[in-house]
Amino acid sequence: MTDLWTGERVRLRGIEPQDWEGFRALALHTVDARNADVVEPPRSDESFRAWATERASRTPNPSSYQLVIETRFEHAFVGAVSVGETDTRAGRFRTGIEVTREHRRQGYAFEATELILTYMFAEQRCHKCEVEVYAFNDASLALYRKLGFVEEGRLRQHEYFAGTYHDVVLLGITADEYWAGRARPSLR
Structure with a gap:
């Protein structure tokens, strides 16, 4: 890999105005x-x-950002990945990902998250990534476990929607855990 933002099948890039769709x-x-x-009321196209x-005009901030995931060769919009709640003193950050229905279960989320973890661990000197996943979201739990995240706890009846309370699973991965069995970025 010669570009931190490009994998075998996806590329991460800044948001452009035409990404609204x-x-x-x-x-x-x-x-x-x-x-x-959360579920919000319907929004207009405008x-x-x-x-x-507005997002396209923002200056990039290495500790809090959202990027578009697109297919590497077709440049099709796949989804978005975000980084936030970065604590530079402790070396922690959080990430999240959304993938459109037609692009799920094709490895795009896995590859996009790997690119984010590589950047944050190798370039931003972070030591740990944390995620929160609703306990019923089996696909996201499987994704993060496949990446090497470890369950660190559960917030019982933590979020309310669809008429009931739901648990949130806390998962984390350290840089050492991430790099075990992975090659670090190339200097060339």
Whole structure:
């Protein structure tokens, strides 16, 4: 790998104004929106356009950002990955990912998350990544476990939606755990 932002099948890039349609697609299905965060009232196309335009004009911040995941060769919008809650003193950060329905179960989320972990561990000197996943979100739990994340705890009846309370699973991975069995980025 010669570009930290490009894998074998995906590329991570900044948000562009024309990405509004992809972000709208991520918000179309209530179940998907709930798995990623919370269900919000329907938004207008203009609202998505304005949001994407505003995001596209932001200056990148290495401790809190959102990137588009696109297919490497077709440049199709696959989803988005974000980094936030970075604690530079402790070397911790959090990440999250959303993938459109038609691009799920094809390895895109795995590869995009690997690119983020590589950047944060190798370039930002972070030591640990943490994620929170709803206990019923089997696909996300499987993704993070496959990447090497370890369950660190469970917040019981922590979030309320769909008429009931739900547990949140806390998972983490350290840089040492991540690099075990992986090659570090090339200097060339």
